[in-house]
Amino acid sequence: MDRTSGLDRAHEHAVGWLASLDGRPVPPRADTEEVLARLGRDLQDGPIPPADVVDELAAACEPGLTAMPSGRFFGFVIGGTHPAALAVDWLVSSWDQNTGLRMLTPAHTAVEEVTEAWVVDLLGLPAGSAVGFVTGGTMANFTCLAAARDDVLRRAGWDVAERGLAGSPGVRVLVGAERHDTIDLALRYLGLGAPEPVAADDQGRIEPAALAAALDAGDGRPTIVCLQAGNVHSGAFDPFEEAVAAAHDAGAWVHVDGAFGLFAGASPRRRHLVAGAEQADSWATDAHKTLNVPYDCGLAIVRDRAALRAAMGMHGDYLILSEAGEPLDKVPEISRRGRAFPVWAVLRSLGRDGVADLVDGFCDHAAAFAEGIAAIEGAEVLNDVVFTQVCTAFGDDDRTRGVVDAMLAEGTAWTTGSRWHGRAVLRVSVSNWSTTVDDVAASLAALRRASGQ
Numbered sequence: 062m063d064r065t066s067g068l069d070r071a072h073e074h075a076v077g078w079l080a081s082l083d084g085r086p087v088p089p090r091a092d093t094e095e096v097l098a099r100l101g102r103d104l105q106d107g108p109i110p111p112a113d114v115v116d117e118l119a120a121a122c123e124p125g126l127t128a129m130p131s132g133r134f135f136g137f138v139i140g141g142t143h144p145a146a147l148a149v150d151w152l153v154s155s156w157d158q159n160t161g162l163r164m165l166t167p168a169h170t171a172v173e174e175v176t177e178a179w180v181v182d183l184l185g186l187p188a189g190s191a192v193g194f195v196t197g198g199t200m201a202n203f204t205c206l207a208a209a210r211d212d213v214l215r216r217a218g219w220d221v222a223e224r225g226l227a228g229s230p231g232v233r234v235l236v237g238a239e240r241h242d243t244i245d246l247a248l249r250y251l252g253l254g255a256p257e258p259v260a261a262d263d264q265g266r267i268e269p270a271a272l273a274a275a276l277d278a279g280d281g282r283p284t285i286v287c288l289q290a291g292n293v294h295s296g297a298f299d300p301f302e303e304a305v306a307a308a309h310d311a312g313a314w315v316h317v318d319g320a321f322g323l324f325a326g327a328s329p330r331r332r333h334l335v336a337g338a339e340q341a342d343s344w345a346t347d348a349h350k351t352l353n354v355p356y357d358c359g360l361a362i363v364r365d366r367a368a369l370r371a372a373m374g375m376h377g378d379y380l381i382l383s384e385a386g387e388p389l390d391k392v393p394e395i396s397r398r399g400r401a402f403p404v405w406a407v408l409r410s411l412g413r414d415g416v417a418d419l420v421d422g423f424c425d426h427a428a429a430f431a432e433g434i435a436a437i438e439g440a441e442v443l444n445d446v447v448f449t450q451v452c453t454a455f456g457d458d459d460r461t462r463g464v465v466d467a468m469l470a471e472g473t474a475w476t477t478g479s480r481w482h483g484r485a486v487l488r489v490s491v492s493n494w495s496t497t498v499d500d501v502a503a504s505l506a507a508l509r510r511a512s513g514q
């Protein structure tokens with residue numbers, strides 16, 4: 062069989078899909094049941110040529126696809142895919158490199174090394190920090206918090222790799238009341254149980270005084286403090302200078318969940334939002350959100366390379382530090398795809414200024430949304446729009462939910478319904494490189510119609 066027999070068809074469907082984005086409704090037109098009916102459930106006995114398989118799948122799935130790469134998709138916090146990253150992602154599958162070992166894939170190891178240094182530099186983090194290329198923000202939090210857990214216990218004289226957690230001094234984990242749920246999930250995976258929430262202010266930022274009080278109550282027990290760069294509802298950033306200093310005074314490891322917000326550090330205009338975050342010990346971010354590479358790509362960044370390797374490496378030993386190390390020592394997986402290739406591609410294509418412009422563009426569009434929504438009668442913007450998130454209500458909960466439903470039914474743009482501070486909200490999240498001023502205007506017009514004006 063010809064190795065490339067399906068690729069031309071895949072290319073054609075991909076180009077057709079991308080060309081359809083401007084004109085098609087953003088929500089899917091078929092639900093799961095309809096796609097199941099189109100697919101059929103029986104696996105036949107004989108072979109089907111790859112090109113026909115590609116055609117069949119594309120035809121069955123097309124109506125069930127959401128136009129997430131559209132410039133009018135403002136749901137959840139989901140980025141688009143930059144063209145350089147998309148093109149290189151095709152190479153990733155074609156090259157099919159298993160990227161765990163240096164000797165096995167020198168190309169990816171080299172690209173990962175360059176990309177690691179670029180990312181750390183762009184985000185304003187300490188030079189020499191290690192970056193593990195994982196599947197997403199959840200696993201980036203997990204990976205960083207594994208390094209944190211082992212390190213604070215090591216400092217208390219307890220080797221987790223050797224002895225496990227049973228019988229250990231235990232770890233206190235302090236989190237802001239509005240941390241992302243995936244912090245709790247990561248802590249569960251790590252056997253650390255539920256964290257202790259610390260009060261947050263009206264924008265969801267951790268209260269430094271409450272954090273200081275909670276730290277004081279710890280009596281020197283091993284402690285991790287999780288801060289946040291980018292609250293999913295408000296986009297707010299924790300007050301890092303004060304919070305990190307207080308945590309470090311108490312001997313805690315400080316982790317920052319910056320799944321989408323850490324990239325504020327790449328923009329001279331927004332850098333002030335993350336001031337002080339660089340003093341932390343670890344940072345989780347997504348490349349598949351603000352940086353616009355395809356799923357699945359998160360970045361687990363740890364200042365102490367040895368601590369990351371001790372937690373994730375095959376040997377679990379803090380002392381194997383001097384050698385160059387293997388790529389698999391920085392991530393939970395052994396086998397994984399070449400995730401650094403698309404990240405390298407988007408950074409190379411945009412350059413420093415382009416990344417700053419990308420971030421600033423999202424923020425400017427968010428500000429335009431806030432202004433446009435505030436001008437709709439009965440609508441209010443509930444957050445200080447400092448970054449990419451706009452959280453709004455259109456009167457009481459029923460009315461707001463009605464607007465969310467009307468937006469989905471109409472299909473011009475996708476906005477998300479959520480709850481924040483006990484209220485139904487409609488949230489707009491801007492994180493796609495292709496969003497234009499016209500997309501924002503068309504989406505605002507749709508919001509006006511959906512709200513009955």
Ligand SMILES: *Cc1c(COP(=O)(O)O)cnc(C)c1O
Nearest residue numbers: 138197198199241243320321347
């Ligand atoms: C999206 C998000 C996560 C989870 O990231 P995934 O890539 O979806 O696993 C964690 N924290 C914050 C603040 C997020 O926005």
